[in-house]
Amino acid sequence: MLKQVTKNIYLVEGKSNGRFPFCHSVLIRDRITVLIETGCGREILKEIEEEFSPDMVIYSHAHPDHCAGSSIFPAERLWGPVESRESTGDIRRMAERFVEQDIRGDWISFMTEVPELRDFSVGNYFEPEHVFDFGDTVMEAIHAPGHTDDHYCFYFPHEKIMLTTDIDLTSFGPWYGNPESEIDPFIDSIEKIRGYDIKTVVSSHLGVIRNGIEEEFDRFLDVFRERDEVILGFLSSSRSIEDFVEQALIYQKYPYRPSILRFFEAQMIDKHLKRLVSKGLVEMKDGRYEA
Numbered sequence: 087m088l089k090q091v092t093k094n095i096y097l098v099e100g101k102s103n104g105r106f107p108f109c110h111s112v113l114i115r116d117r118i119t120v121l122i123e124t125g126c127g128r129e130i131l132k133e134i135e136e137e138f139s140p141d142m143v144i145y146s147h148a149h150p151d152h153c154a155g156s157s158i159f160p161a162e163r164l165w166g167p168v169e170s171r172e173s174t175g176d177i178r179r180m181a182e183r184f185v186e187q188d189i190r191g192d193w194i195s196f197m198t199e200v201p202e203l204r205d206f207s208v209g210n211y212f213e214p215e216h217v218f219d220f221g222d223t224v225m226e227a228i229h230a231p232g233h234t235d236d237h238y239c240f241y242f243p244h245e246k247i248m249l250t251t252d253i254d255l256t257s258f259g260p261w262y263g264n265p266e267s268e269i270d271p272f273i274d275s276i277e278k279i280r281g282y283d284i285k286t287v288v289s290s291h292l293g294v295i296r297n298g299i300e301e302e303f304d305r306f307l308d309v310f311r312e313r314d315e316v317i318l319g320f321l322s323s324s325r326s327i328e329d330f331v332e333q334a335l336i337y338q339k340y341p342y343r344p345s346i347l348r349f350f351e352a353q354m355i356d357k358h359l360k361r362l363v364s365k366g367l368v369e370m371k372d373g374r375y376e377a
């Protein structure tokens with residue numbers, strides 16, 4: 087279950103190999119014991135609680151694949167981003183934040199059935215640049231919006247480790263499928279994160295990456311441009327958002343919970359199209375797009 091990264095830092099391998107709707111967590115065993123992320127699966131979290139009883143439990147943002155199991159821990163041990171203090175932990179309000187009205191029931195059933203999201207309360211909040219002191223291990227909270235407004239990465243300056251959370255370097259590429267997600271701040275956040283002195287990346291969905299980190303960041307960033315090109319290619323004739331969703335240019339297919347995945351696809355395509363319109367590369371007329 088635990089994979090040692092440094093003397094005090096361990097990867098907690100998540101259910102489904104940390105793939106959505108789960109993630110890998112990180113355990114720090116120092117003067118105090120700290121768990122980062124509660125999306126690794128409830129069974130694993132219960133084992134962690136039994137064996138290590140973490141003094142602090144921190145999640146990087148309010149997506150259920152990062153915070154679903156928080157109810158296992160008491161509020162006074164839980165820390166979350168201040169940006170989402172109004173809604174995180176209240177499933178209904180999280181659904182209102184992340185998806186449109188007609189699929190909120192689907193979203194709630196998926197998140198409660200698979201990553202087993204339960205309502206939880208949070209006792210403590212961190213802000214941008216908050217420095218956590220765990221003993222020998224120090225961790226800086228870096229606000230990295232774009233994926234969501236409350237998205238954070240965590241930097242360990244002594245070990246030069248960056249926990250990049252959902253700047254996850256997967257082959258899928260960056261994800262920005264919520265109404266609040268935005269492409270340009272996401273790009274700025276990736277540039278900011280990669281500017282740190284990094285020897286090791288810990289990605290929430292890929293685990294530990296020690297080699298070719300610069301190339302991985304380059305490739306991940308390039309996905310924005312590749313998606314622009316694929317979208318422009320599909321605009322050989324005028325298209326509606328529905329045409330795009332049917333084509334699944336980003337997701338390729340909708341193998342499970344299609345209503346939710348189609349919503350995410352539409353959101354991501356829409357953000358590209360708006361950006362292409364603002365650059366003068368695409369025109370919108372009567373709800374249809376043309377290159």
Ligand SMILES: [Zn+2]
Pocket residue numbers: 147149152233252
């Ligand atoms: Zn996320």
